[in-house]
Amino acid sequence: MAFLEGKGGRSPSSFLIEAREELSRYETVLVRETSVTDIIPASDAFEFSSADGTTGKASKVLLATGLVDELPELAGIEPLYGVSVHHCLYCDGFEYVGKPVAAFGEGDKGAELAIMMKHWIEDVVACSGGSEVSAKAARKLEEHNIPLRSEAIQSMEGSNGELKKIVFRSGPDLPRAGLFFSTGCHQASDLSKRLGCRRNAKGGVVTDPVTEETSVPGVYVAGDVSRDVLLVAVAIAEGAQAAVAINKAFLRRDGFCD
Numbered sequence: 001m002a003f004l005e006g007k008g009g010r011s012p013s014s015f016l017i018e019a020r021e022e023l024s025r026y027e028t029v030l031v032r033e034t035s036v037t038d039i040i041p042a043s044d045a046f047e048f049s050s051a052d053g054t055t056g057k058a059s060k061v062l063l064a065t066g067l068v069d070e071l072p073e074l075a076g077i078e079p080l081y082g083v084s085v086h087h088c089l090y091c092d093g094f095e096y097v098g099k100p101v102a103a104f105g106e107g108d109k110g111a112e113l114a115i116m117m118k119h120w121i122e123d124v125v126a127c128s129g130g131s132e133v134s135a136k137a138a139r140k141l142e143e144h145n146i147p148l149r150s151e152a153i154q155s156m157e158g159s160n161g162e163l164k165k166i167v168f169r170s171g172p173d174l175p176r177a178g179l180f181f182s183t184g185c186h187q188a189s190d191l192s193k194r195l196g197c198r199r200n201a202k203g204g205v206v207t208d209p210v211t212e213e214t215s216v217p218g219v220y221v222a223g224d225v226s227r228d229v230l231l232v233a234v235a236i237a238e239g240a241q242a243a244v245a246i247n248k249a250f251l252r253r254d255g256f257c258d
């Protein structure tokens with residue numbers, strides 16, 4: 001990860017281990033290493049069941065189940081993903097300043113991404129993977145002096161996670177140090193859908209911007225589930241906002257405040 005809550009270069013697993021250690025100091029927090037399979041609203045609570053067969057009741061629900069990035073179907077991409085092939089320019093773009101990169105996406109998506117990247121990175125090539133790019137997008141690429149390779153991609157070649165070149169079905173190979181893609185993502189869990197939480201056109205769960213509560217009273221979300229800004233720092237901030245709102249709701253419920 002390029003940056004994580006302000007600390008560049010930190011590995012996601014070390015961050016998770018530290019967070020779990022912090023949680024373990026609180027006797028009131030129970031961690032279950034399982035997946036929640038269902039949550040059903042009951043009269044004054046929610047009843048949940050998990051893949052390990054355990055069940056439980058909760059007064060409030062905070063969903064932080066994240067998104068799944070859709071990896072483009074390009075031969076050779078998997079060992080490169082996360083090292084030299086990325087989906088998030090804000091997470092990993094800075095490392096490619098001064099290096100040759102490609103922006104991949106079908107239709108106009110690759111062109112749009114390439115134009116965004118050109119703001120930071122000089123040597124950017126847009127790749128559309130054999131799909132057609134609109135005349136408007138092609139004109140914009142020209143305006144920004146960005147070459148377009150519209151041929152289908154045969155494979156991505158590299159070693160130890162480092163991309164070396166993109167091989168096209170026709171035309172010359174394209175040596176590149178990195179590739180960014182724009183192919184979309186989807187919810188990792190359908191729990192918000194089953195609970196009936198309203199979603200926006202992008203598929204993100206709609207929340208109150210102050211409390212992070214969803215359209216279903218008592219259900220809150222934090223992090224990527226809302227498909228807002230997909231960064232660790234934002235996920236942490238939303239979690240804190242939701243926690244404060246949940247605590248205030250309990251204070252009101254128990255007659256400690258109006």
Ligand SMILES: Cc1cc2nc3c(=O)[nH]c(=O)nc-3n(C[C@H](O)[C@H](O)[C@H](O)COP(=O)(O)OP(=O)(O)OC[C@H]3O[C@@H](n4cnc5c(N)ncnc54)[C@H](O)[C@@H]3O)c2cc1C
Nearest residue numbers: 001002003035036064065066091189223224230231232235
């Ligand atoms: C390759 C890559 C690089 C990135 N680099 C950066 C970076 O440099 N800086 C940055 O700020 N951000 C980066 N991000 C984005 C960042 O990882 C996310 O914004 C952040 O992790 C969102 O946190 P989250 O808690 O919403 O979701 P996640 O981190 O996705 O966590 C969701 C968790 O919920 C679990 N879950 C899902 N469904 C269920 C269920 N039914 N029951 C129980 N558990 C469930 C999942 O297994 C997962 O552990 C990167 C993302 C990727 C994929």
